[in-house]
Structures are given as structure tokens and as C-alpha cells.
Amino acid sequence: xxxxxxxxxxxIAFAVFAxxxxxxxxxxxxxxxxxxxxxxxxxxxxxSIAPVWDGNETWLVLGGGGLMAAFPxxxxxxxxxxxxxxxxxxxxxxxxxxxxxxxxxDPGHRALWDLAFTAGSFVAALTQGxxxxxxxxxxxxxxxxxxxxxxxxxxxxxxxTGLGTVAGYALLGSTWLIWKLEGPAQDHARRxxxxxxIATLALLVAVSLYTVFLGGQYFDRWFSMPSVLFAxxxxxxxxxxxxxxxxxxxxxxxxxPFWLSLALFFLGMAGLGVSMFPYxxxxxxxxxxxxxxxxxxxxxxxxxxITMPLILAYTGWAYWVFRGKVGHEGYH
Amino acid sequence: MLQDLDxxxxxxxxxxxxxxxxxxxxxxxxxxxxxxxxxEGLWLKTGEQRYHDLFKxxxxxxxxxxxxxxxSGIVLSYQFGTNWAVFSDRAGxxxxxxxxxxxxxxxxxxAGFLGVMLFGMxxxxxxxxxxxxxxxxxxxxxxxxxxxxxxxxxxxxxxxxMGANGQFLPGESWWDIVFNPSFPYRLVHTVIAAYLTxxxxxxxxxxxxxxxDRTNPHARTMFSMAMWMAAIVAxxxxxxxxxxxxxxxxxxxxxxxxxxGHFESHPNGAPLILxxxxxxxxxxxxxxxxxxxxxxxxxxxxxxAPLAGLDTIPKxxxxxxxxVFWSFRVMVAIGLAMLGIGMWSLLARAxxxxxxxxxxxxxxxxMGPSGFAAVLAGWITTEVGRQPWTIYGLLRTAxxxxxxxxxxxxxxxxxxxxxxxxxxxxxxxxILRLMSKSPMPGERGVKHGEKGPIxxxxxxxGPTQNPGRRETIPDGEDEA
Numbered sequence: 079x080x081x082x083x084x085x086x087x088x089x090i091a092f093a094v095f096a097x098x099x100x101x102x103x104x105x106x107x108x109x110x111x112x113x114x115x116x117x118x119x120x121x122x123x124x125x126s127i128a129p130v131w132d133g134n135e136t137w138l139v140l141g142g143g144g145l146m147a148a149f150p151x152x153x154x155x156x157x158x159x160x161x162x163x164x165x166x167x168x169x170x171x172x173x174x175x176x177x178x179x180x181x182x183x184d185p186g187h188r189a190l191w192d193l194a195f196t197a198g199s200f201v202a203a204l205t206q207g208x209x210x211x212x213x214x215x216x217x218x219x220x221x222x223x224x225x226x227x228x229x230x231x232x233x234x235x236x237x238x239t240g241l242g243t244v245a246g247y248a249l250l251g252s253t254w255l256i257w258k259l260e261g262p263a264q265d266h267a268r269r270x271x272x273x274x275x276i277a278t279l280a281l282l283v284a285v286s287l288y289t290v291f292l293g294g295q296y297f298d299r300w301f302s303m304p305s306v307l308f309a310x311x312x313x314x315x316x317x318x319x320x321x322x323x324x325x326x327x328x329x330x331x332x333x334x335p336f337w338l339s340l341a342l343f344f345l346g347m348a349g350l351g352v353s354m355f356p357y358x359x360x361x362x363x364x365x366x367x368x369x370x371x372x373x374x375x376x377x378x379x380x381x382x383x384i385t386m387p388l389i390l391a392y393t394g395w396a397y398w399v400f401r402g403k404v405g406h407e408g409y410h
Numbered sequence: 411m412l413q414d415l416d417x418x419x420x421x422x423x424x425x426x427x428x429x430x431x432x433x434x435x436x437x438x439x440x441x442x443x444x445x446x447x448x449x450e451g452l453w454l455k456t457g458e459q460r461y462h463d464l465f466k467x468x469x470x471x472x473x474x475x476x477x478x479x480x481x482s483g484i485v486l487s488y489q490f491g492t493n494w495a496v497f498s499d500r501a502g503x504x505x506x507x508x509x510x511x512x513x514x515x516x517x518x519x520x521a522g523f524l525g526v527m528l529f530g531m532x533x534x535x536x537x538x539x540x541x542x543x544x545x546x547x548x549x550x551x552x553x554x555x556x557x558x559x560x561x562x563x564x565x566x567x568x569x570x571x572m573g574a575n576g577q578f579l580p581g582e583s584w585w586d587i588v589f590n591p592s593f594p595y596r597l598v599h600t601v602i603a604a605y606l607t608x609x610x611x612x613x614x615x616x617x618x619x620x621x622x623d624r625t626n627p628h629a630r631t632m633f634s635m636a637m638w639m640a641a642i643v644a645x646x647x648x649x650x651x652x653x654x655x656x657x658x659x660x661x662x663x664x665x666x667x668x669x670x671g672h673f674e675s676h677p678n679g680a681p682l683i684l685x686x687x688x689x690x691x692x693x694x695x696x697x698x699x700x701x702x703x704x705x706x707x708x709x710x711x712x713x714x715a716p717l718a719g720l721d722t723i724p725k726x727x728x729x730x731x732x733x734v735f736w737s738f739r740v741m742v743a744i745g746l747a748m749l750g751i752g753m754w755s756l757l758a759r760a761x762x763x764x765x766x767x768x769x770x771x772x773x774x775x776x777m778g779p780s781g782f783a784a785v786l787a788g789w790i791t792t793e794v795g796r797q798p799w800t801i802y803g804l805l806r807t808a809x810x811x812x813x814x815x816x817x818x819x820x821x822x823x824x825x826x827x828x829x830x831x832x833x834x835x836x837x838x839x840x841i842l843r844l845m846s847k848s849p850m851p852g853e854r855g856v857k858h859g860e861k862g863p864i865x866x867x868x869x870x871x872g873p874t875q876n877p878g879r880r881e882t883i884p885d886g887e888d889e890a
Binding site for chain 2: 128129130132133135136138139140142143144145146147148150151153154155156157158161162164165168169171172173174175176178179180183184222223224225227228370371373374377378381382385386389392393396399400
């Protein structure tokens with residue numbers, strides 16, 4: 079018999095990963111936006127994601143909605159535990175999202191909406207990273223509900239995970255722009271990518287070490303036999319990818335830095351899996367504790383089975399339609 | 411002051427605020443997406459430039475509306491967990507999958523094709539572009555389908571069993587959950603409301619430009635199309651509302667009692683209270699203006715049929731009568747006014763004066779935003795009317811909330827109020843500014859900067875942006 083809870087854990091993980099990398103580069107562009115020149119540079123940077131950002135953000139709704147549907151208990155525990163972070167993230171996404179339209183509708187206040195774009199992207203990235211940190215450092219649970227106070231999420235560790243996410247998104251955003259831009263704007267994106275890559279790797283190492291020494295459970299999962307045989311591959315591959323990324327950036331690669339950055343995020347996700355599995359709220363609630371009944375899981379699995387190939391197909395088509403460089407020709 | 415309010419009341423205010431604000435956008439975009447599909451379809455079929463101009467004109471407004479709908483909607487999908495965690499845990503196995511289906515079948519569809527709809531005309535060609543527009547319109551409808559199924563299940567829960575851990579679990583058939591008793595009525599009533607809302611916005615904008623220049627061909631087309639919708643759909647909506655009311659009487663009689671202001675039972679035919687001041691304390695309606703036996707006639711199709719009143723409902727299970735009584739009357743009054751405009755326009759059309767009767771245009775302009783007021787009043791009626799329950803008769807609102815401290819909820823509520831009024835206020839201003847300009851021959855679409863939205867190298871420019879345009883306008887005549 080297939081373990082449906084395990085299947086659903088992978089589906090949710092896939093949705094979260096899809097969100098992180100796809101909206102990650104949108105948010106990263108927002109974070110780096112002020113460093114681009116007003117006018118052509120900023121316009122091209124934003125236009126490179128204008129047709130796809132909405133679809134990218136939808137993965138966040140699938141992650142949240144899917145969590146509620148497949149693991150309602152986890153949804154009901156984690157969201158109250160990180161309440162101020164989630165609210166801040168949502169408000170950040172409000173500012174970020176409307177800026178796509180408003181900055182073109184109101185040139186008189188373009189600077190204001192550009193600021194909203196950047197501040198919203200930064201806050202969304204920071205809070206998403208902090209939610210992850212708050213989850214990893216542990217959440218107090220009693221009687222199917224969050225039992226901690228409403229400031230538990232604020233620690234040096236969560237700040238570190240938040241900043242790590244900001245840096246990581248900036249890396250995705252800058253490497254995306256290397257791919258989509260040309261000329262001086264592309265050179266600028268490449269310089270930013272170098273800095274973002276250094277910051278991302280430094281914070282990745284710091285967060286990883288901090289996590290392992292947070293509590294005995296994480297240390298055991300990483301360093302006890304036999305899991306160490308799988309786990310040890312993650313940092314090893316990370317080092318190789320990091321090397322390739324820097325080489326790609328230095329050698330003038332166009333698309334390669336973006337794909338290598340994605341690979342870094344994938345390894346981060348794998349590392350997260352090593353740390354958490356099979357818990358969905360660390361050391362409190364496993365995926366089986368939180369799982370919805372089988373009937374709900376099967377009903378949704380049918381939906382995912384039918385729609386997901388279609389979603390991936392037309393999303394891919396939309397990216398294909400807008401492929402290539404964001405050029406400079408106007409309408410004629 | 412805020413510390414004195416309890417966390418549940420604050421959470422309710424926050425949900426009411428965020429959901430009300432959100433619903434303005436889909437109430438408009440569901441209808442507008444379909445209108446855009448119709449305009450583009452007419453353009454492809456007839457080749458007439460004015461349809462293409464109108465398409466481009468409303469597309470810009472759609473883009474702004476849709477962006478606001480998306481960002482305000484994401485807030486809601488997380489607010490179930492942040493503020494209503496107990497409800498989410500207990501109802502998640504039943505409503506969670508329906509919401510997941512909404513994301514999978516509607517949100518991705520809308521978002522996936524929106525980019526092509528806004529920016530892709532010259533990349534994919536007319537026919538594929540039209541297909542994308544239709545997909546976006548379909549997505550808005552499918553989204554309404556699922557979320558109204560969720561709401562209806564909370565109002566008339568069926569098809570579930572109770573789990574040992576207190577969760578509502580799906581029963582034998584998902585069909586019973588999705589197609590719960592109030593769902594078909596709510597779906598029809600709400601989707602028609604969205605179409606009417608859009609029709610009156612389009613009609614109001616058309617009327618505005620007719621008042622400035624009654625020969626304006628674009629304004630004429632808009633106004634005429636909108637008035638057809640008003641004349642045909644407003645009566646249908648009143649009928650649908652009546653059927654929905656009968657369904658509510660069957661499943662949520664307390665809501666109808668509150669709407670009607672019936673504190674007392676009427677064994678020999680209940681009066682229809684037109685106006686009055688309901689008073690829950692004294693359980694009476696002061697200064698009531700009534701039509702004897704008319705309520706029984708409407709609800710039971712028999713003037714002498716007995717109708718139970720709120721005196722048959724325990725006090726702790728009654729909805730707040732004052733709110734429901736008034737919101738219902740506001741909705742009905744607007745519905746009747748819409749019908750009046752529709753009939754007036756038919757008369758004008760019959761006399762061939764549709765573009766000449768200034769008072770009709772003025773009235774249509776005033777009625778432009780009326781749809782938003784009506785849908786808001788309607789939702790207040792149904793949502794306040796089902797209190798004190800989140801899952802009707804089974805889970806109380808007071809038992810549904812997250813274990814949050816009042817200051818946390820108060821802070822987030824204040825933040826939402828400030829941000830929503832600032833951001834969506836600005837967005838509404840931009841929409842009004844777009845509407846205040848008349849559509850032009852050779853109208854341009856969603857244009858992002860001087861350089862065009864996006865351009866790929868290696869692909870020669872496609873057809874011109876406005877294929878088939880006969881006239882051109884000087885640069886700078888367009889929107890910024």
C-alpha cells in the first residue's frame with residue numbers, strides 16, 4: 079500500500095520548492111531593484127518577470143492551501159506560532175504585487191512604488207526565512223494547538239535564517255537577470271550575483287552549523303549511521319555546485335549561473351528534508367499525526383494527478399512565449 | 411482601548427475587513443474577464459476596430475483590478491490558519507481539498523494565461539491570445555465555483571462524519587460535500603451579481619463619456635452593451651435571489667427571521683415588514699411599516715401559511731437582527747433600482763433615444779458603483795445571518811479562533827486597515843483615472859514603459875500592436 083501521507087509530504091515539499099525558486103527570483107529582483115538605474119535598467123528588470131510573477135506566487139497559495147488540506151493540524155499549529163511573520167509577509171506581498179501595475183500607472187509616484195516593490199520583496203523574503211527558522215528551532219504544542227507566546231519566533235537563529243533567505247533570493251534574482259538582460263545592466267547583475275553568492279554561501283554554512291547544534295535531534299540525524307551516508311552528500315554536492323557557480327559567473331555564463339543557483343536551493347531543500355523528516359513540526363508532530371484522512375488525500379491526489387501536468391505544461395508555455403532577452407525595441 | 415476588546419471579536423473584524431475588501435476585486439474581475447472575452451471575440455468575428463479599442467481600454471483596468479485581487483486573496487488563504495486555527499484543524503479535511511482544487515483548477519489557470527493576455531498579443535497571434543483571454547475568464551468562474559462551495563458547506567454542511575479527534579471528516583461521497591444544499595443557489599446568485607456589478611461599472615463609464623459627448627462611438631457601444639445586461643440580467647437576479655431565499659428558509663430559518671425582522675411567530679400568515687427599527691433587546695420592530703400576510707405569500711406562496719419567528723430560536727443561537735435586517739433591505743433596494751435602470755433603458759431603446767436621454771445617463775452614472783454596495787450588503791446578510799456559527803449548527807464562531815493574544819490581533823488589524831486603505835485606495839484612484847479618459851481609436855493595451863513590456867531577441871516583431879487600426883493618435887495621447 080502506498081503511504082499517502084508520504085506522497086503528500088513530497089507534493090507539499092514540491093510546491094514549496096517551486097514557490098521558493100520561482101517567486102524567489104521575483105523577490106530577489108525586488109531586493110536588488112534600487113541598485114539598478116532608474117529608467118531602462120529598472121524597467122527591463124521588472125518587465126523580465128511581469129508576465130510570470132503572478133503564476134509564480136500561486137505556488138505559495140498551493141503550499142498554504144495544500145498544507146491546510148493535506149496536513150490541517152500542521153497548518154493550524156504553525157500559522158498561529160508565526161503569526162506576526164505571516165502577517166508581515168502577506169503585507170509585504172501586497173506592496174510587492176501592486177507595484178507591478180502601479181509604478182506604470184503613476185509616473186509621478188514611481189519612486190514611491192519602486193520603494194514599495196523593494197521593501198515588500200525584502201520583508202516577504204526575510205519573513206519567509208524566519209518562518210523556516212522558527213519551525214526548525216521548535217514550536218511549543220499542547221492539545222492540538224500552538225502553546226507558546228507570540229514572540230517565540232524572534233531569536234538570533236531566525237534572524238540568521240531570514241537573512242540567508244534574503245541573500246539566496248538575491249542570488250536567484252541576479253542570476254535570472256544575467257540570463258534576461260544585456261549590456262551594462264547585465265554586467266551589473268553579474269556583479270550583484272557575485273556578492274549575493276558569497277553572502278548566500280556564508281549564511282548557508284552558518285545556518286547549517288547553527289541548526290546541527292540547536293538540539294540533539296538534528297545532530298543525530300546528520301551524523302549517526304546510516305543517515306550520515308546520505309546526509310554527507312548534501313554538503314559535498316553544495317561545495318561542488320558553489321565552485322561551478324563561481325566559475326560560471328567569472329567565465330561569463332548566461333543561463334548556467336541561474337540553474338546552478340537553483341541547484342543550490344535544491345540541495346538546501348534536501349538538507350532540510352534530512353533535518354526534519356518525518357516531522358512536520360519538529361519533534362512534535364509527524365506527517366502521519368497531521369495528515370488528513372485517506373479520503374481527503376485520495377480526492378486531492380486525483381486532482382493533482384490531472385491538473386499538475388496541465389499546469390506545468392501551460393506554465394512552461396507562458397515562459398516559452400516570453401523567452402530570451404528583454405530587449406530594447408519599442409512598439410512600432 | 412484595544413486591549414479591552416477580546417481576541418475573537420478582533421479576529422472577526424479582521425476577517426470581515428479583509429474579506430470585504432478582497433471581494434470588491436473578484437466581484438468586478440469575474441464579470442470583466444468575461445466582458446473582455448466577449449469584446450475580443452466580437453473583434454475577431456466582425457473585425458470592427460471599436461471592439462478592439464474597448465478590449466484594450468478595459469484590459470488596462472482589468473490588470474490593475476486583478477493585481478489587487480491576487481494580493482488581497484493570498485491574505486485570505488493564510489488567514490484561516492493564522493486567525494481561525496481551530497476551525498482549520500477541524501474543518502480542514504473537508505474544506506481544505508475544495509480550496510486545493512480552487513488553486514489547482516482556477517488560480518493557476520488565471521495566473522498562467524494572464525501574462526499572455528496582458529503582454530502576449532504580438533507573440534502568440536490573435537487566436538491563441540483569444541484562447542488565453544477565455545482561459546482567464548474561465549479561471550475566474552472556476553474560482554468562484556470552488557470557494558462558494560466551501561462557503562456553502564459552512565452554511566449548509568452535508569456529507570461529513572465526525573472524527574474521534576473532533577475533526578469533520580469526509581463521508582461516503584465528495585459530491586454531497588461539494589454540491590451541498592445551498593451551493594447551487596449561492597453560486598448562481600453570486601456569479602450573476604458579479605456580472606451585474608461589471609455591467610453597471612461599464613454602463614457608468616459609458617454614461618460618463620456620453621454625458622461629455624453623446625456622439626462618442628466607444629461610449630455608445632459600452633453603454634448599449636451594459637444596458638442590455640442590466641435589462642436582461644437584473645430580473646433574472648431577482649428571481650435567483652428569491653429562490654436562494656426559499657432555500658435559506660429551508661436550511662437556515664433563523665437567518666430569514668432576522669432578514670424579515672420576525673421576532674414573533676405568526677401562525678396565521680406573517681406580514682412583510684418594509685421598514686422599521688428592529689430592537690433585539692425588546693424583541694420587536696419599532697415603527698414597522700408592514701404589508702399584512704405578504705411575507706407568508708412570498709416565502710410560502712400562501713398568505714395564511716404560518717411562519718415561525720425568532721421566539722422559537724434560543725437566544726444564544728440568534729444572529730444580530732439589526733445588521734441583517736438593514737443589509738438585506740439595502741441589497742434589495744439596489745436590486746430594484748438596477749431593474750429600474752434596465753427597464754428605463756429598454757424604453758429609451760424602443761424610442762431610439764438610448765444615447766440621448768441625459769437623465770438616463772446621469773442615473774446610470776450614479777448607479778455605476780451600485781453593484782459593489784449590493785454584493786457587500788448581500789454578503790453581510792448571509793454571513794452575519796449565519797452567526798453565531800462558522801459551521802452552521804455545529805461549530806460556534808467563538809470556538810473556532812486561534813489561541814492568539816488580543817494585542818497581536820489588534821496590531822495586525824490596524825496594519826491591515828492602514829495598508830489596505832492606502833494601497834487599494836491608490837489602486838482605485840488609478841482605475842478611476844483610467845476610466846475618466848475616453849477609449850480612443852487605436853487604443854493601446856497594457857503598456858509598460860517606453861520600451862514595451864517584454865521583447866525577445868531572435869524573434870522578429872510580430873504584427874503591429876493594433877492590427878487593423880484605421881486611425882492613429884499622436885504619441886502622448888495615451889495613458890502614461
